[in-house]
Amino acid sequence: MNIGDVSTRSGLPAKTIRYYEDIGLIKPHRSENGYRCFVEADLHKLAFLGRARALGFTIEECRLLMALYEDESRASGDVKQLALEHLRKIETKIADLQAMRETLTELVQCCAGDNRPDCPILKDLAGQTDLPEQGVKA
Amino acid sequence: MNIGDVSTRSGLPAKTIRYYEDIGLIKPHRSENGYRCFVEADLHKLAFLGRARALGFTIEECRLLMALYEDESRASGDVKQLALEHLRKIETKIADLQAMRETLTELVQCCAGDNRPDCPILKDLAGQTDLPEQGVKA
DNA sequence: CTTGACCTTCCCTTGACTGGAAGCCCCATA
């Protein structure tokens, strides 16, 4: 298999596949003409990586997960711990974004959104808050 | 004011303030010795930027917001539109992260997390899903 | 033989900074 086929079948861009080789996540063989030559196992690894990345694991976490996957004597507890740590990071991000969403939603609701220049959103950003009985939201 | 004072008062690192000057968000004067010399208006702008960034606006969005802020004849509708677009992006991100969280939570719940190698998390990543009556989650 | 699709490497760009090195500047203390 050439990189184009692998790209199609894995759903990963060729650029990404080359990048994953660069950083040592996969090690495809080479044909005589210098083309990368992938076997099913490579495709399988790439699919694994694609799914792990889609779940938001960083590249380094993916590297660890792959190592665990290939280690027949792994402890599932190690995998679970990695997943739990990642889960906590995701939850933190969600909370941060939700806080932003709340503040923005309030600001948007307070803004007339017409042709007049008076704008509570800008006022808030400028530090002269305009919101009705709103506590400080750091 | 030197950069250190502005950094303290705005809460932004000096590095960030220099960066904001580099990309043209602020234009502090210079003292004879070459030091940046900030006035209250600069501090005010930096605080504005800090708040907008904390709400997740990109630098380019901040640039637009600042321009609107300084434009006395702006229409609040323009600001509101910018905020609404940003709000939608935030909501998309939240939804993506929530999907990750759900999948990860399920996987974590299915994993014994002990010393045995059998691990539903790895199985799922490898494409051989193991979850009880679970539809495909792309 | 030529065209066009595919492949290769290489380097640059992204966003929003952060870190660090090398070198002035300024003030206080010995």
Next chain:
DNA sequence: TATGGGGCTTCCAGTCAAGGGAAGGTCAAG
């Protein structure tokens, strides 16, 4: 007056996970 320490300057490199694009080699069809 020396010197020490902190603050300031610029510039360069690195982060993360790729994406863009150039220059050139390879291959199969017409």
